[in-house]
Each structure stands twice: as structure tokens, then as C-alpha cells.
Amino acid sequence: MRILAYILKRLGYLVPVLIGVTLLVFFISHAIPGDPARMMAGQKASRQAVENLRRSMGLDRPLPEQYVRFLWGLFHGDLGTSIRNQRPVLDDLADFFPATLELTLSSMILCIAVGLPLGIISAVRRNRPVDHISRVFSVFGVSMPVFWLGLMLLLLFYRNLGWLPGSGRLDVAINPPPHVTGLYLIDSLLEGNWSTFVNALRHILLPSFCLSYVYLAIITRIVRSSMISVMGQDYITTARANGLSESTVILKHSLKNSLIPTVTITGLSIGELFGGAILTETIFNWPGMGKYVVDSVNFLDFPAIMGFTLVVSFAYVMINLLVDVLYGFLDPQIQY
Amino acid sequence: MKKKVMCALAISLLIVVGIAGPSISADKDTLVVGVASDIHLLDPAVSSDNLDWRQIYPSYDRLVKYKVVNGEGSTEVEPMAAESWSVSPDGMMWTFKIRKGIKFDDGTPLDAKAVKFSFERVLKIGKGPADNLGSIKSVEVVDDHTAKIHLKNPFGPFLQTLATDASCIVNPNVMKHEKNGDLAQAWMAQHTDGSGPFKITEWSRGERCVLEAKPNYWGPKPKLKKVIIRFMRESSDQRMALESGDIDIAEEILIDQMPALEKNPDIAVRRYPSQLVEYVYLNCQKPKVDNKLVRQALNYAVDYKSIIDFVLKGNGVQMRGPIPKGMWGHNPSVFQYHRDVAKAKALLKEAGYGKGLNLTLIYSERRPTWEQIATVLQSNFADIGVNLKLELMANPTLRDKIDRGDFELCLGAWSPDYADPSMFMNFWFDSKNWGLPGNRSFYKNDQVDALIRKSLVLSDQKERTDLYNKAQDIIMADAPYIFLYQTQTIVPMRKWVKGYVYNPMLESMYNFESIYKE
Numbered sequence: 001m002r003i004l005a006y007i008l009k010r011l012g013y014l015v016p017v018l019i020g021v022t023l024l025v026f027f028i029s030h031a032i033p034g035d036p037a038r039m040m041a042g043q044k045a046s047r048q049a050v051e052n053l054r055r056s057m058g059l060d061r062p063l064p065e066q067y068v069r070f071l072w073g074l075f076h077g078d079l080g081t082s083i084r085n086q087r088p089v090l091d092d093l094a095d096f097f098p099a100t101l102e103l104t105l106s107s108m109i110l111c112i113a114v115g116l117p118l119g120i121i122s123a124v125r126r127n128r129p130v131d132h133i134s135r136v137f138s139v140f141g142v143s144m145p146v147f148w149l150g151l152m153l154l155l156l157f158y159r160n161l162g163w164l165p166g167s168g169r170l171d172v173a174i175n176p177p178p179h180v181t182g183l184y185l186i187d188s189l190l191e192g193n194w195s196t197f198v199n200a201l202r203h204i205l206l207p208s209f210c211l212s213y214v215y216l217a218i219i220t221r222i223v224r225s226s227m228i229s230v231m232g233q234d235y236i237t238t239a240r241a242n243g244l245s246e247s248t249v250i251l252k253h254s255l256k257n258s259l260i261p262t263v264t265i266t267g268l269s270i271g272e273l274f275g276g277a278i279l280t281e282t283i284f285n286w287p288g289m290g291k292y293v294v295d296s297v298n299f300l301d302f303p304a305i306m307g308f309t310l311v312v313s314f315a316y317v318m319i320n321l322l323v324d325v326l327y328g329f330l331d332p333q334i335q336y
Numbered sequence: 337m338k339k340k341v342m343c344a345l346a347i348s349l350l351i352v353v354g355i356a357g358p359s360i361s362a363d364k365d366t367l368v369v370g371v372a373s374d375i376h377l378l379d380p381a382v383s384s385d386n387l388d389w390r391q392i393y394p395s396y397d398r399l400v401k402y403k404v405v406n407g408e409g410s411t412e413v414e415p416m417a418a419e420s421w422s423v424s425p426d427g428m429m430w431t432f433k434i435r436k437g438i439k440f441d442d443g444t445p446l447d448a449k450a451v452k453f454s455f456e457r458v459l460k461i462g463k464g465p466a467d468n469l470g471s472i473k474s475v476e477v478v479d480d481h482t483a484k485i486h487l488k489n490p491f492g493p494f495l496q497t498l499a500t501d502a503s504c505i506v507n508p509n510v511m512k513h514e515k516n517g518d519l520a521q522a523w524m525a526q527h528t529d530g531s532g533p534f535k536i537t538e539w540s541r542g543e544r545c546v547l548e549a550k551p552n553y554w555g556p557k558p559k560l561k562k563v564i565i566r567f568m569r570e571s572s573d574q575r576m577a578l579e580s581g582d583i584d585i586a587e588e589i590l591i592d593q594m595p596a597l598e599k600n601p602d603i604a605v606r607r608y609p610s611q612l613v614e615y616v617y618l619n620c621q622k623p624k625v626d627n628k629l630v631r632q633a634l635n636y637a638v639d640y641k642s643i644i645d646f647v648l649k650g651n652g653v654q655m656r657g658p659i660p661k662g663m664w665g666h667n668p669s670v671f672q673y674h675r676d677v678a679k680a681k682a683l684l685k686e687a688g689y690g691k692g693l694n695l696t697l698i699y700s701e702r703r704p705t706w707e708q709i710a711t712v713l714q715s716n717f718a719d720i721g722v723n724l725k726l727e728l729m730a731n732p733t734l735r736d737k738i739d740r741g742d743f744e745l746c747l748g749a750w751s752p753d754y755a756d757p758s759m760f761m762n763f764w765f766d767s768k769n770w771g772l773p774g775n776r777s778f779y780k781n782d783q784v785d786a787l788i789r790k791s792l793v794l795s796d797q798k799e800r801t802d803l804y805n806k807a808q809d810i811i812m813a814d815a816p817y818i819f820l821y822q823t824q825t826i827v828p829m830r831k832w833v834k835g836y837v838y839n840p841m842l843e844s845m846y847n848f849e850s851i852y853k854e
Contacts, residue, residue: 034732038739038772042384042464044753044763046773052462084376086525095541151572159576167573168543172564172582173362176540285568287374287542295373300732 002335003328010321017317018310022074025309026067029302035059036083036300057083070306079310080303084296089307092292097311098182099169100288103280104273106185106204107212111269115216116262119223124250126228134220141217146276150210150283157206165203167285174199207284211277215269222265226258233257259330267323271316362584364853365561367833369846370574372588374542374567379524380504381457384464386844389501391545391565394848396504396530397446399432400495402755402839404847409839411663411755413499416555417446417531427490427795434481438554440507440531448483451475453508455485457519465502468753490793492800493756499841500754504530533558533849542567547848559835559852578603578828584853585829585836587844590704591649597828607651608838610825611660612751614705616697616713616818617776622744624695629687631815634745635673636680637720638713644821647708651826655819657808658760662840665757665801671812673819680720692721699747700731706747709820739772748776755841761788761804765811779816783807 037054038045054060058069073080079089118138122131158166169184170176177187177196185204188196230236231254239253240246278290289308296304327334362368371390377383380392399418403410415421418432438446452475459466471491476484487494497503506529513523528536533553538546545565549558566583568574574586575593579600589597598605618631625631640654653661657670684690697713699706710726717724724745729737737743752759763774767785770778784807791803825838832854837847 032730032733034730034736035739036732038735039732040384040464043735044467044773045384045464046467046470047771049462049464049467086377086379086382086521092541099542154573154576159580162580165582166576167568167570168566172368172544172566173366175538176543282569283573285570285573287540287567291374291542291569298731 003325007321007325010324014314014317018313019071021309021313022071022306023067025306026070026302027063029300029305030063030066032300034300036302039299040083057081070303074310079307082296082304083301084299084304089303092304093289093307093311094182096287096289096292099286100274100277100281100290102169102183102185103204103208103211103277103286103288104270105183106208107215107273108266108270110208110212111216111219112266115219116223119220119262120227120250120255122220122224123227123231123254131224134224138217138220141213142221144213146210146214146279147283149213150207150280153206153210154283164206166206169203169287170196170199171203207280207286210284211273211280214276215265215273218265218269219262223258223262226261227254230254230258256330260327263323263326263330267319267326270319271312274312274315362562362564366564367560367562367585367848367851367853368564368566368583369585370566370568370577370583370587371844372567372569372571372574375539375545375565377525378528378536379521380501380506381461381465381519382463382521382525383501389842390845391536391547392504392528393501393842393845394532394534394547394563395528395536396506396532397438398500398503398505399434399451399498402499402841404837407837409837409842409847411496411839411841413495417451417505421495423795427793428487430485430487430494431478432483432485434483435554436481438531440509440529441535441550442507442509444507444509445480446505446531447480448477449480450505450508451483452477454504454506457506458502461519461521465500468497468500468502471497490795492792492795493754493758496754496756504532506530534563549849553849556849558849560848563846563848578830581830584833585827585846587827589826589828591651591826594649594826594828602831603828604831604833605826605828606836606838607824607826609653609662609840610751610823610843611663611840612749612823612825612843613655613660614703614709614747614749614820614823615655616820617738617743617746617748618816618818619741619744619746619778620780620816621741621778624689624693625744627687628814629683630689630693632673632813633680633683633687633720634717634722635815635818636676636683637716637722638673638818638820639675639716640673640820641675643709643712646712647705648821648823651824652821655822658764658811658817658819659757659804659808660760660822663752663755663757663760664797665761665804667805667808670805670808673812673815675716677719684720684722689721692723694723694725695744696725696727697745697747698727698729698734698737698743700729700734702731702734703749709747735772738776741771741778746776751843752841757800757804758788758792761807762792764817765807777816779814781810781814784810784814 037050037057037059041050041053070080082089082092085092118134122134125131154166157164165171174196177184177191177193180187180190184200185197188200236249236254239249277288278294281288281290293308373387375388375391376385377388378392397417399416400413401416403412403414417435417438419435421430421432423430434448440446455469455472455475458469471487471494473486473488478484510520510524510529513520515522534547534549536545537548547563549561571588571590575589577583578586594605597603618625620626644650644652656672657667659666697710699710714724714726738746763769765779765784766775766788767780769775787803787807791800794800833851834854835851
């Protein structure tokens with residue numbers, strides 16, 4: 001029950017946080033000199049055409065009034081209309097969000113599915129060849145710039161070997177699966193279309209590896225070091241002395257106790273993955289929010305910038321809440 | 337433990353290899369074009385962007401279209417939805433006979449009412465495209481197949497403007513999608529409703545847009561069944577996709593990658609003289625730059641050939657006068673500046689800046705060439721004792737500064753919307769157009785104003801050219817701009833793509849209706 005109260009309290013905090021975020025982003029983005037109506041009207045447009053546009057978009061009003069209008073809309077579930085596309089921002093985000101979510105989730109799964117075991121093996125086989133290999137692998141990961149890694153992956157797997165496709169979510173000749181969740185991997189399975197699923201999987205492999213590599217490397221290193229410190233504890237020796245099998249000792253006694261820092265890092269990583277997707281999406285031409293927001297900034301599309309920021313900060317806050325709740329399950333000593 | 341790990345590794349490797357393989361390419365009936373950015377919106381009355389027009393244009397018919405002569409796009413127009421037309425002697429009234437039997441998808445006929453509706457809609461909405469139709473006073477429906485267009489004043493290039501994207505004929509029934517008196521703008525931003533040879537059947541944002549040919553199109557039947565526009569931002573992505581045959585045409589490959597592409601036997605790198613020019617605005621209202629001698633000196637300081645060789649890898653020619661080659665009215669004998677350091681220094685001295693002066697050039701990263709041009713200019717100007725400070729800024733900021741005239745020197749690019757020299761002469765030099773609309777050097781010369789304004793209302797090409805020639809002589813001496821070069825449009829495509837016609841008026845827009853694959 002206490003935990004429920006805790007969650008409610010934290011959700012209550014969400015409101016001031018988000019209002020703060022909108023306030024900051026709104027006034028910072030409006031401080032950029034430039035006129036979105038000008039951008040929209042085209043570069044040769046007459047004064048009259050620009051003026052008409054400005055009025056029809058409400059950009060001729062004083063800034064505080066524009067902000068209050070924005071907040072008012074927000075409380076009614078309306079994020080405003082994108083200047084560039086003349087379309088509700090919510091619809092735009094709904095179009096672009098699934099692609100980013102799919103990429104982020106698959107990267108997260110990759111991070112955990114590869115990073116966790118790799119860290120455990122490294123810790124258990126400390127200073128053996130496996131450990132060295134995994135350490136080299138993770139040093140590469142933390143030190144390689146994403147855009148370079150992306151281009152190298154493309155060069156190798158797409159251009160030279162021709163094993164995997166280089167851009168987009170599906171091959172050109174394949175139609176997207178019917179929209180259910182917007183995640184092609186899931187939608188194609190729901191449709192029962194195996195070949196589309198395989199195609200979507202082929203497309204997501206390179207970008208999600210590219211995006212996850214840094215965090216995968218970090219997770220590997222964190223798991224390794226916290227495992228090593230936990231395995232030096234007395235209770236591990238006791239567990240071994242009690243005759244428990246090695247796998248029980250490792251997976252149940254040491255792993256669970258070394259998970260707290262891992263969960264913290266993983267939680268933070270998801271937030272970072274959302275934001276970091278911008279570069280990866282650009283390189284692999286992934287039609288997600290990252291590309292959308294870059295275009296919006298170049299166009300001074302204020303409503304779109306606000307919408308993106310809100311979604312990302314909301315996701316960030318929620319993930320952190322989830323992490324805090326998870327602590328309690330991992331370590332019963334933590335009280336709320 | 338170790339065995340399990342090895343097992344897991346082996347399985348995941350198998351999965352990767354199992355699903356690896358070549359991608360599925362499009363078939364012969366489908367053309368795939370790789371382009372750099374997504375479409376914004378599809379309303380011909382709102383969009384001012386060639387990249388939107390690429391999709392809008394083939395979805396609609398217009399009264400007239402550009403002629404194709406010997407497989408090359410020309411700037412002359414010929415009938416499309418209009419069978420024939422006539423103009424009153426004073427040039428104030430145009431009468432169009434509309435072809436019978438053209439229908440929109442819902443069966444509504446394309447008639448005089450549709451023409452009236454479309455043009456009036458553009459003008460009522462009053463956004464960017466309205467400027468192209470700005471000379472229209474009213475459209476009168478005489479009968480189903482006759483429309484009379486009354487102009488506010490005689491306008492030489494009127495017929496040319498009817499071939500632009502703003503003049504697309506829209507199904508009047510789109511009004512049933514109207515909300516809050518928006519003239520169906522919200523709906524039209526995302527849909528097309530025209531009688532053109534193609535129809536947009538899918539638009540997955542950020543991913544692709546699919547156009548399908550209409551089997552019952554009234555004109556010549558398109559040979560392609562489907563066109564897929566794929567949005568791929570990275571030049572290197574496009575190059576790899578073109579080389580592997582995933583896309584047929586690549587729109588945005590950086591110029592320094594062309595030599596490598598040309599070595600590929602499956603790829604044709606086609607070059608066309610374009611009307612896109614790059615130039616420098618010299619703000620005539622700012623101290624120092626307001627001195628004609630200084631502006632002339634700057635014009636003499638530029639090493640035009642090096643810029644073309646270095647920045648464009650030779651894919652361009654130095655401009656001669658403001659009207660580019662290929663546009664009627666181009667004057668091959670008008671004065672052209674060339675690099676002459678001694679003369680430039682003498683002019684500066686005469687202007688009282690013998691000890692040199694400091695100037696600032698602003699630019700953005702909108703065009704990949706600008707950074708390089710700016711550096712060359714800096715070193716060229718240094719040779720005559722002008723210390724040029726470079727200021728890079730975001731594009732919206734740059735536009736804002738240009739519009740307010742808050743700069744000394746600024747880099748710019750321009751391409752005409754319709755085939756008429758007024759796109760250069762009147763936009764660039766008329767003092768009514770100060771700021772972004774066209775006169776970006778804030779130039780004012782009453783004589784020039786009179787000449788170009790007079791030329792705009794005449795319809796005789798010879799008379800108009802004479803007036804423009806007179807104006808050009810004055811302009812070259814006043815030197816309000818530095819005319820750098822006229823570019824080439826480079827379109828790399830698979831060799832199996834046939835029937836592609838480039839038209840300098842339709843930059844980034846394709847003649848999908850006559851392209852086919854072999």
C-alpha cells in the first residue's frame with residue numbers, strides 16, 4: 001500500500017516538472033531569431049502572404065499569450081498544429097513515435113540480453129580470455145562515436161557483404177503491415193506475415209545494434225564490476241561452503257545483489273536511448289521522432305519541438321519512477 | 337556454463353546469417369526515387385516547396401504544360417487541360433477553351449467551374465503560391481468549357497504562371513472536407529484530389545510516399561504502374577542504395593561523390609544546365625557597401641573560375657548578367673566582371689578605402705556549397721585589402737536578417753518559379769521588393785525601376801528584352817550583387833531508367849508520366 005502512495009506522490013511531482021519543461025523550452029526556442037511564418041511561406045513570398053500566415057498561426061500574438069494558449073491546449077490534450085506540416089502535432093508524434101519506440105525497445109533488449117550475460121561471464125571468468133575479449137569489446141563500445149560506427153556497419157554489412165539492408169524499416173517492395181501498435185515487428189506477427197517480420201527484423205538489426213552498443217558496453221562493465229565486488233563478500237563464501245551449486249551462487253546470490261547499480265544505469269540508458277536515437281535514425285534513415293525533431297528545429301516549428309520535448313521528458317520521468325519502484329523489489333531493505 | 341554460452345552465441349549467429357541476404361527490389365513497373373527529406377504537405381494553395389511539388393504536380397492537371405522538344409524540357413507552354421486560348425488586344429482578358437471529358441476520381445468533370453474554384457481558392461488562402469497568381473482579378477465561367485480570366489493589369493508571363501504548381505486544378509468537391517472555414521486546407525495538407533496521371537495512395541511519414549498511375553487517365557497512359565519516393569537523408573545512404581539497385585534515381589548525392597559513381601557501369605550521371613544561381617547580396621543601404629566603387633571592387637576581387645572549379649568541381653558556369661543562360665532575355669554580350677586585383681585595389685583607393693576595410697559576410701548551411709564559397713571569398717578579398725569576417729548562422733535567423741536588411745554581405749541562391757526573365761529582373765531589382773521577396777541587396781535605382789516595370793506589363797518578347805537589356809547595363813555598373821555562377825543539376829540514375837526529361841522550371845519534379853524502366 002505504501003508503494004502505491006509513493007507512486008501517486010511521484011506522479012503528482014510530474015505536473016510541475018512538465019510545466020517547468022514547457023516553460024523552459026517554450027521561451028528558449030522562441031529566443032532563436034527567425035520567423036516560422038517566413039520559413040513556411042517560401043523564400044520569395046510577399047509581405048502580405050507572410051502576414052496572412054503569421055495571423056492564421058497565431059504568431060502575431062504576444063509571447064505570454066501564446067504560452068498560455070499552448071498550456072490551455074495541453075490541458076485539453078491538444079499539442080497544437082505543426083507549422084511545417086499544418087497538421088496536429090499529436091498526429092505527427094503518433095506517426096513517428098512507434099518507429100522510435102521500436103528502435104529503443106529493441107536496443108534495450110539487446111543491451112540486456114547481451115550486456116548482462118557478458119558482464120556475468122566476465123566477472124566469473126575474471127582475467128581469462130573470455131573476460132579480455134569482452135572488455136575489449138566494451139571499451140570499443142564506449143569509445144566509438146555513433147555516427148562512425150553506423151557508417152562502418154553500413155559499409156560492411158550493407159555495401160560489402162550485402163547481408164543486411166541499409167536503411168528504412170522495410171524493403172521498398174514490401175508494404176507495411178496493418179497498423180495495430182505501429183511496431184512493425186509486432187504488427188507483422190499479429191498479421192501472421194512471417195516474411196514481413198523477417199524483413200523488419202533484418203532492417204532493425206544494424207540500427208539497434210548501433211544505438212545500443214554504447215549502453216551495452218556500459219552495462220557489461222557495470223555488471224562485471226559490481227558482480228566482482230559482490231562475489232568477494234562473505235555471504236558468497238558461506239553459500240559456497242553450504243554446498244550450493246555454482247550456478248545458484250552466481251545467478252541467485254551474487255547477480256540479484258549486484259543488480260541495483262545495473263537497474264539504475266539501465267533506466268538512465270532508456271532515457272538516453274530515446275534522445276540518442278536522433279543520430280542513429282539519421283544514419284539509418286529510420287523514420288522516427290529523432291528525424292522529425294531535427295527537421296522541426298531547422299524550421300523553427302515551435303509546436304513540434306514542444307511536443308517532442310514533452311514526450312521525451314514524460315518518458316524519462318516515468319522510467320525513473322519505474323526504476324525507483326524496482327529497487328524495492330530487488331532490495332527489501334529499501335523503504336518508501 | 338561455458339557450453340550454454342557457446343550454444344547461445346551459435347544460435348544467435350545462426351539467426352543473423354539465416355535472415356541475411358539481398359533485399360527485395362522493386363519490379364520493372366515501379367520506379368523508386370531516393371530523396372533527402374520528407375514531404376511537408378500536399379496543398380497546392382499552401383506549399384511553396386519544390387519537394388512537395390514533386391508529389392503534388394503529377395497528381396493534378398493544369399491548363400497548360402511545358403513542351404518537350406527533342407527529349408528536352410523547354411520553357412514554352414502547350415495545351416493541357418485547356419485545348420486553346422486567346423488573349424484580348426489589351427492583354428487584360430484571357431479566354432480558355434477547356435478540353436471535354438476530363439474527370440476527377442469521383443466522376444466530377446474538370447470544367448470552367450473547377451478552374452474558377454481552384455484559382456480563387458489559392459487567392460483567398462493568400463499564402464505563398466498566391467503570389468504566382470497575383471495578377472488575376474477574377475475568373476468568369478462563360479459556359480462549362482469556357483473560362484475567362486480577367487487580369488488586374490497586363491502581365492507578360494501570365495501564361496507561364498499557369499504551368500506552375502500553384503495553378504493545379506482541384507476538384508471543387510474538396511470543400512466537403514472544409515472545417516471552420518479553412519477552405520479544406522487541413523484535409524488538402526494530407527490528400528490530393530486531382531485529375532492528373534498519378535494518385536497518392538500511401539504516405540508513411542519519414543519513410544516513403546507511393547504514387548499509383550491511374551489506368552483511365554485521359555492523356556497518354558503512364559508506362560509506370562507505381563512510383564515510390566523514399567526519404568533517405570544521408571547522401572552516402574542514397575549512394576549505396578543506388579549502387580545496389582534499391583533505388584533507381586538518387587536526388588541528393590553530394591558533388592564530390594560523383595566521380596566515383598560515374599565509374600559504375602550501371603549508373604548514368606546525367607547533367608543538365610539549371611537555372612539555379614548562387615550569388616552574393618551586397619547591401620546597398622549599409623555604410624561602406626553603399627558606395628558603388630566598393631561594390632565594383634568586390635566584384636573585381638572574386639576569382640570566379642576557382643570557385644567553380646573548387647566548389648562545384650567544374651559543374652557550373654560564371655553568370656553573365658542577372659538572367660541565366662537558357663532563359664530568354666539572357667544577354668550574351670552584357671558586361672561581365674573578372675578577377676582583376678589591381679583594378680579592385682584602385683577602385684577601393686578611389687572610394688577612400690586605400691588602407692583596406694572590414695566587412696562581414698553572413699551565411700547558413702542551407703546549401704552545402706556556402707561554407708566553401710565563404711572561405712574562397714575571404715581569401716579573395718584579403719588580396720585587395722578587405723578583411724572579411726564570416727558569420728555562420730541558422731537558416732531561419734539568416735532569413736530574418738536578410739528580410740530586415742541587417743547584414744553587409746550575404747550568400748544566396750535563387751531559382752525561377754516560372755519561365756520568365758522577370759523572375760530575375762523584377763524580383764531582384766525592383767525597389768518594391770526589398771528584403772526576402774527578391775531585392776535582397778536593398779538596391780534602388782529609379783531608372784531601373786521604370787525600365788523593368790514597363791517590361792513586365794508588355795507582352796512582346798522583343799520589346800521586353802530591349803528594356804531589360806538597358807536595365808542590365810545600369811545594373812552591372814551599379815553592382816548590387818556579385819553574380820557567381822549558374823549551376824548544373826546532376827541527377828544520377830540507374831541506366832535502365834529511360835524517358836527522363838529535365839526541365840529547369842521543374843527542379844526536383846519528375847515527368848513520371850513518361851519515364852519507364854528497361
